[in-house]
Amino acid sequence: AQKVTQAQTEISVVEKEDVTLDCVYETRDTTYYLFWYKQPPSGELVFLIRRNSFDEQNEISGRYSWNFQKSTSSFNFTITASQVVDSAVYFCALSEVSSNDYKLSFGAGTTVTVRA
């Protein structure tokens, strides 16, 4: 069963617009971690944010912010005032602590294109 669902396949915006990426996860664990990664065309994965299941405080870090809601199993990510360099594929991922190896399960990814 898919543990992480990113329903948006592609999003295209004009520079300076805000972009919100949706992520819905599924787990029976009470302790888990959620991540957002960025993958630019070069291929490397860039870590953006991590949140554990006990911390629902939403924060802003520069142009990034996230909205973690356990009640709806969602972990959405927003880029404010998007820039062309934000163009990339963004992955949401889940790590369940009950999995002794702490495997990361990735969503399908959302391709973000920011046009100048």
Place this chain on the structure above:
Amino acid sequence: GAVVSQHPSRVICKSGTSVKIECRSLDFQATTMFWYRQFPKQSLMLMATSNEGSKATYEQGVEKDKFLINHASLTLSTLTVTSAHPEDSSFYICSAREKKNYGYTFGSGTRLTVV
């Protein structure tokens, strides 16, 4: 911060040959190493998990005799694609986890093309 060096970044090989991909953790001990495969426009699919000094655990559908994983030390893990075929052409990426730190450090990936 933590760095994982992955080599080679690109490799082209002939069908039937074997290719070895190396991942080294440069400034930390990688107690667990994960190997992923990513086909174009798709997500990262976990192939196997290896703990230092133990045999790798493969995900369902991944042939362990074809994708040999060795994690002999806390700083080095290798993935060998044996008897490669064109359908093995993909982007392979490793990820290391340090026991004391709940985070994952990814290598820069290896683009394998089998001709």
